[in-house]
Amino acid sequence: MTTQRQSALKGEITPQMEEVARDEGRGTEDIRVGVAQGVIAIPFNPLHKNCKATGIGRGLKTKVNANIGTSADYPNVEEELKKLKAAVEAKADALMDLSTGGDITAIRRRIIADCPLPLGTVPIYQAIVEDRLTAEGMFEVVEEQAKDGVDFMTIHCGITFESIGRLKKQPRLMDVVSRGGAVLVKWILENKTENPFYQHYDRLLEIALKYDITLSLGDGMRPGSIVDAGDQAQIQELIILGDLTKRAWEAGVQVIIEGPGHVPFNQIEAQIKMQKEICKGAPFYVLGPLPTDVAPGYDHITAAIGGTLAASAGADFLCYVTPTEHLGLPTPEDVKEGVIASRIAGHCADIVKGVPGARDWDVEMSKARKALNWGKQIQLAIDPVKAREIHEKRKGTRGQGLGTGDVCSMCGEFCAMKISSEALKK
């Protein structure tokens, strides 16, 4: 078994690098160099059959992840498979199974079998639910999940005595809002023992190497309120993750770094740039960020606001947030809304990043608008189904169809583009 990173370092182009290069409109050598430098990750466990190779990192299209998974209140896997379908249809780039209810292993296997995208997990969730919270138990769960074909795993290696010390030194409004992070804080303090994922990091690297698991180094100390953003605990954890990134790279393991969280809008750019510096350009995976705490029910919008700025500043991978965040587990419809909102954020940022093809999409849409070509506008829309639905529903009493040249019900005959383009032609 050779990891993507090991191949890249040896100068070898893998089929996955070729697939990424094709998708991104880039040269295969560019992708190989990015993987070798660590600035691109391709989460791809060969045991996950029919998985699309997806590149995450510098110079590539900003990617979107959708979280699904059961909880104790909603343990039904069929509902989660509907969410998987909704996420794939809405064009998410990756999926995480965060199940904490029902038979975790069986659910994961069902999800992996159906999932054409890189699949991530947070192994400690299974360890919590199945009461396997020993060092041995945690590593066993990691390896079991790797054997099932999981492509990337969130591991909260940066929750240590050192970062917990910072948390105690500068108390927070919201303590720890990461589930994995909170459980590890509790475990470390109760057992008076260092975090096994930190203390025995080499064992983690061995498993990652064996299955080519991309480590997504978790941000257990992420702020859960904008007032906690950028505090000692958060930055201390990041410094630790910077060290661990280097060790993973040296071992031939791919790494992604996870980031906040709730962050005021004017701190986001600095946080992203600092992370990129401390973690030597490793791909950055952000949850939101959410620049306000007050919008439960609309946190997909809040996340799109923060995500656009984060990705414009260099974040590579956006974890979606759904409208139900902070309120309850999402429905398949919420999953769709969350993916689309994050894709809008990613695309706005890709225009800024100069990602090949990004701006061309807007040019095509503008041309279709100028031509009053409704069929084309709808076809080009980020969600053609919804765009068609709205246009049809509101097309007006005069019954315009979707042909070329018809105006919409907003302006009717007073269509600015029609008037101005005719006037300027003369």
Added chain:
Amino acid sequence: MTTQRQSALKGEITPQMEEVARDEGRGTEDIRVGVAQGVIAIPFNPLHKNCKATGIGRGLKTKVNANIGTSADYPNVEEELKKLKAAVEAKADALMDLSTGGDITAIRRRIIADCPLPLGTVPIYQAIVEDRLTAEGMFEVVEEQAKDGVDFMTIHCGITFESIGRLKKQPRLMDVVSRGGAVLVKWILENKTENPFYQHYDRLLEIALKYDITLSLGDGMRPGSIVDAGDQAQIQELIILGDLTKRAWEAGVQVIIEGPGHVPFNQIEAQIKMQKEICKGAPFYVLGPLPTDVAPGYDHITAAIGGTLAASAGADFLCYVTPTEHLGLPTPEDVKEGVIASRIAGHCADIVKGVPGARDWDVEMSKARKALNWGKQIQLAIDPVKAREIHEKRKGTRGQGLGTGDVCSMCGEFCAMKISSEALKK
């Protein structure tokens, strides 16, 4: 009749300045000075009865405007009154009646009678619909609307031979997407006559002075595609508006400047700062801006992304965009979605701006979250009705209510905050 600006210049505090000061938690003298400097506008026509005095500008809470109004396809005023109600309930700060269908005067009067917020119009729409597109006709419409109690008016004074010359010199993908702008371009070119609102600007100022109409100097040249942003025509118009701002201030008339439009995310900050410079700090009123063209059906989200950055950079007034933008006329539900999305943007920016009380809202919400106090979280949510609805719907099979201490269906017993705060207490 003395305008707010004239009073401010004479050192007089008006009841409206007092109302604004109370709402904003600021001193009345601060407000007076802002109005005298022109950096704050209080659109308030004394003929608009029961209108709330609202301050727009430097140091104040970012305000949100909702556009409503009939079109030829939807001429029914009752539907627009429902939208008015939806906008007020969603806590919009101002309303514009952009009606172009049915009896424009009768509709406007009905809307003004029901509208407790500053009401704006675009008088040229009525001139177009009623075929009164002569210099005389245009000014008559302006005065008729002023007499009805309109508080602020969009007038496209910057569409001139000079700015049209720039449009011809550097052709655009989307020509002119402002309806008022497009009609004036056509009128100027066909009649080979300068824009009456520019040529006879003093006449406009006289009417504005007589009724204390706040002039919202329109951005007829706003880009309608991200690829057109920041071009010669747009900036030329802005330069003209800068001159006209000064003339209005000298005459004792309040001014707001309108801005884009479709603008790539990385151009927004510069555009806002340039505008503020060219227009000497006059309040800036942006439509969006939209950092991508590809998301019809979700343009309230796109506008929230651009609006947060714009307002963080100094924009004072956000014109909402609804999910139906670019597709058709909005419904009352779309109006609500649009207002909430813009309010999220405004609030994220108010945290950045350091507006008094803005961050406190987030602190309160975070405290309620930490306490797992669901009733309080819902009460503090930007849309308590929706937050309650989602939480109730997804509260889980164990039937948690809205008391203190209950967990939500997302994490259930594995609640990070509960686990970490208990662990850290020990």
